[in-house]
Amino acid sequence: MEEVTSKAERTRQFIIEKTANIFNKKGYAGTSMSDLTAATGLTKGSIYGNFENKEDVALAVFDYNHSRIITEVKKKTEAVSTFRDKLMVYADVYNHYLMPYFPEGGCPILNTAIEADDTNGLLKDRAAKAVIKWQRNIQDIIKSGIAAGEFKDEINPQQMAISIVALIEGGIMISQVTDDLSAFHRVIKTVTLLIDQITVQ
Numbered sequence: 001m002e003e004v005t006s007k008a009e010r011t012r013q014f015i016i017e018k019t020a021n022i023f024n025k026k027g028y029a030g031t032s033m034s035d036l037t038a039a040t041g042l043t044k045g046s047i048y049g050n051f052e053n054k055e056d057v058a059l060a061v062f063d064y065n066h067s068r069i070i071t072e073v074k075k076k077t078e079a080v081s082t083f084r085d086k087l088m089v090y091a092d093v094y095n096h097y098l099m100p101y102f103p104e105g106g107c108p109i110l111n112t113a114i115e116a117d118d119t120n121g122l123l124k125d126r127a128a129k130a131v132i133k134w135q136r137n138i139q140d141i142i143k144s145g146i147a148a149g150e151f152k153d154e155i156n157p158q159q160m161a162i163s164i165v166a167l168i169e170g171g172i173m174i175s176q177v178t179d180d181l182s183a184f185h186r187v188i189k190t191v192t193l194l195i196d197q198i199t200v201q
Contacts, residue, residue, distance in 0.1 A: 012050045015057065015151045023061045025105035027115040028123060031058070055122060062126050065108035067094065072101040083145030087164075087195050090138065094168045095188045107172050110133075114173075131169075135161045142198070155198045167179050167191050 006172055018039045033054065039048065045190035051057045076089040092108070098188050109130045138161035145151035171187030174180075179200060 003200055008050065011046075012060070013152045014049060015042065015050060016060050017184055020065050021058060021104040023058055024065055024103040024108050027111065028055070029115065030125065052106055055120070059122060062108055062112055062123065065103045065128050068101045068103070069108075077141075083141050083148060083150045084195060084199050086141050087138065087145070088192070090164065091166065091188050091191045091195070094172070095185065106176055107169065110169050131165065135165050138164055146150060150200060151198045160194070160198060163199055164191055167194075167197050 008181070014037070019031070019036050022035050022039055026035065031054070033047075036042075036047055036054070036057065037044055041068060047057070051060070073093050076093060079091065080086055086130075087140045093101075109127050112123050113127040113131070115128060116147055135158075136186075139157045142151055142155065142157040142160055146153050146155060146157070167187055171184040176183035
């Protein structure tokens, strides 16, 4: 029984990985079943044997794409010691959103949030939870930095966290719409300036 489960899990993961870039580039509505069968080489029946429907695949793909970024952020934050450097990890990771740890098409949170805003409650909820978790992680770093004396104690951690997330996601959106990557790099410089401003010199 364990072998059957293992094989089923491997097939499910295979489908997720092969369709990850497609969903992120074309969106839920723009991705067809023929896209999924072409990418995986599997039949529609095989795909639906592992997922309830296309939405189920899309949700699993979002989790997979998002986890790739989270893993990179975690690896880099654990490698630095100061809270300022931990905050800067977010600027660094997202400043390289064309790197392999990002799926093709850019940030999955932004892509999913924009598409699913009024059309798909489950995907919208998944993106919202990702944004809230991201914000809370930054908030916690800022609070810890204040407690350690690295950041100014008059800083509002929640306000600063929301601002950093908004700048990064807004910067990605502008650079994608205008096909101007330099616009995003300029936004990241602003994020860096914000972090410098709250840091005790």
